[in-house]
Amino acid sequence: MTRVHDLLIVGAGPVGMALALALRDRGLDVALVDGRGRGASSGDPRVLALSRGSCQTLQRLGAWDGLDGTPIRRIHVSQEGGFGRTLIDAGEMGIDALGHVVRAGDLAQALDRVLGADGPTVIEGSRVASIEAGDDDVVVGLDGDRPGAVRARLVACAEGGIDDSAADVRSRDYGQHALVTLAESERPHDNQAFERFTAGGPLALLPHGRRYALVHTASPQEATRLAGLDDGAYMAEVDRHMAGRVRLTRVEARLSFPLTLRYRSKPTGPRTVWLGNAAQTLHPVAGQGFNLALRDVWALAGTILAAGTGDIGEARVLRRYARQRRLDRAATITVTDTLVRLFSNDIGPLAAIRGAGLLTLDACPPLRGLLARTMMFGARAWS
Ligand SMILES: Cc1cc2nc3c(=O)[nH]c(=O)nc-3n(C[C@H](O)[C@H](O)[C@H](O)COP(=O)(O)OP(=O)(O)OC[C@H]3O[C@@H](n4cnc5c(N)ncnc54)[C@H](O)[C@@H]3O)c2cc1C
Structure with a gap:
């Protein structure tokens, strides 16, 4: 008889x-399949x-130790060309890091x-080409190195x-691209992140080791121009946006x-659940994609695990999951x-509302x- 896994996970990225x-x-027969090598x-x-909530989850999964994470202790939020700014401070909330x-x-x-x-069976170098859900199981067609079919309950x-x-x-x-890079600065970051809203899109500077990690959003044309600048000219652009708050020395x-x-x-869907970027692919502005x-x-x-059923792909299990996640998912996407x-423009009245x-x-x-707790724990912060 063909083996039927309890669960087949498609994609051995961080979410899978x-x-x-x-x-x-937990006594479940789980397999992972990925189009690339392990x-x-x-x-x-x-x-x-990673939000504080994600760090706690990774700790529970045993994956946190040995990860060299840089704590974010403060986030400075401001808009270019407009008034208003705020500082979210972990110390004010009685915690060591946001x-x-x-x-x-x-x-x-x-x-x-x-x-x-x-760990679980990992099928490498095989891409999932089809998914056919039936009454009792789902048949997943593979191509690539090991073509064939795999059956699972879910x-x-x-x-x-x-x-x-x-x-x-x-x-x-x-209509935006994100440029990502690493940069050194004149002064140490002191574990402070910056979120600077500009008319072209948000610019985030995250403390990463001794450097900053930059996520710089701009229109596709502007992103191409910025990517093509020599390092000095690019740093001058970032310095201009940051208006003296940070001065970069190397990028x-x-x-x-x-x-x-x-x-x-x-x-x-029938015997199917989508997770991570396969369920929702978000703009990185609030850094919520992996956290959600x-x-x-x-x-x-x-x-x-709570279902206590032999068939984890039953519709009632998936309904319960979808119900549980509805609010947090909708709120994070919205x-x-x-x-x-609201922030990626230079419309005067909107700038005043933002300020x-x-x-x-x-x-x-x-x-x-409340805002900080929402970013750290999702909609759970409201209960
Ligand atoms: C610029 C940028 C900055 C970001 N910053 C943040 C942040 O600060 N905080 C945050 O929480 N999130 C952030 N995100 C989002 C985060 O990167 C994603 O949410 C996360 O990487 C998604 O992981 P994943 O496992 O869903 O997908 P992936 O990492 O893409 O993994 C998918 C896996 O599936 C495999 N695969 C694909 N197709 C098939 C197939 N047909 N069959 C078999 N295998 C297949 C691939 O080989 C791959 O290994 C950012 C995103 C961007 C673009």
Whole structure:
């Protein structure tokens, strides 16, 4: 008889591996499949701001120790060409850090290390080409190095993207690209991050080791121009945006990522659940993509384990998961999308509203605390 796994995870990126870890040693037959070789994600050069909640989850998964994260103790938020600014301070909330900054590749490596050689079956070099859900199981067709079919009760798709042709996908092209790079500065960062809103898009400086990791959004044409500048000219552009708050002294090559919001209106289907960038691909403005994904992963693992059923792909299990995640998911997508659209322009009345918002936040510690807790823990902060 053909083997039927309890769960097949498509994509051994950080999200897929986190799910495999959350279900490890629980008596479930879990397999992972990835189009690339094992460990390929460790080359991901992006730098991620992990919320405090994500750091706690990674600790529970055993993947935090050995990860060289840089604490974020303060976040300075301001807008270029407008009044208002606010400072979110971990000390004011009685905690040591709002989150930590890690290299995405290092995070993937840490997760892979904990999964270990004796972890779940990993099918490498095989791409999932089709998914057919039936009454009792789902048949996943593979091509690549090991073509064939795999059966499972449930398939969790964490393949890192959403095909526009999928049935229930909503999307918005922001007309922005993110340039990412690492830079040294005249003065030490002192564990302070900056979020500077400019008319072309947000510019984030995250403390990373002794340097800053920059996520610099701009129109595609402007991003191409910025990527082509020599280092001195590029640093002068960043210094101009930062208006003296930070002065860069050395910068590395810039990599560009196109930014489009894409999300499935429902993250579940027959015997299928979508996670991470396969469920929603967000603008990096608030650094929420992986953080939201990890909250989804943790909730899904909890729902599966609480179901106490032999068939974890049953519709009632997926319904319970989708219900549990509805508010946090909708709020995170909406807040991220609103921030990009409200802040990425130089329309006078909007600049005044933004300035008033920043001043209100600055004058009102409880409001600031609520915002910080939301960024750290998602909608759980409201209960
Ligand atoms: C510039 C930028 C900055 C960001 N900053 C932050 C931040 O500060 N904080 C934050 O929380 N998030 C941030 N994000 C978002 C974060 O990077 C993503 O949420 C996260 O990397 C998604 O991981 P994933 O596992 O879903 O996908 P991926 O890392 O893309 O992994 C997908 C895996 O699936 C495999 N795969 C693909 N297709 C198939 C197939 N058909 N069959 C088999 N395998 C397949 C791939 O080989 C890959 O290994 C940022 C994103 C960008 C672009």
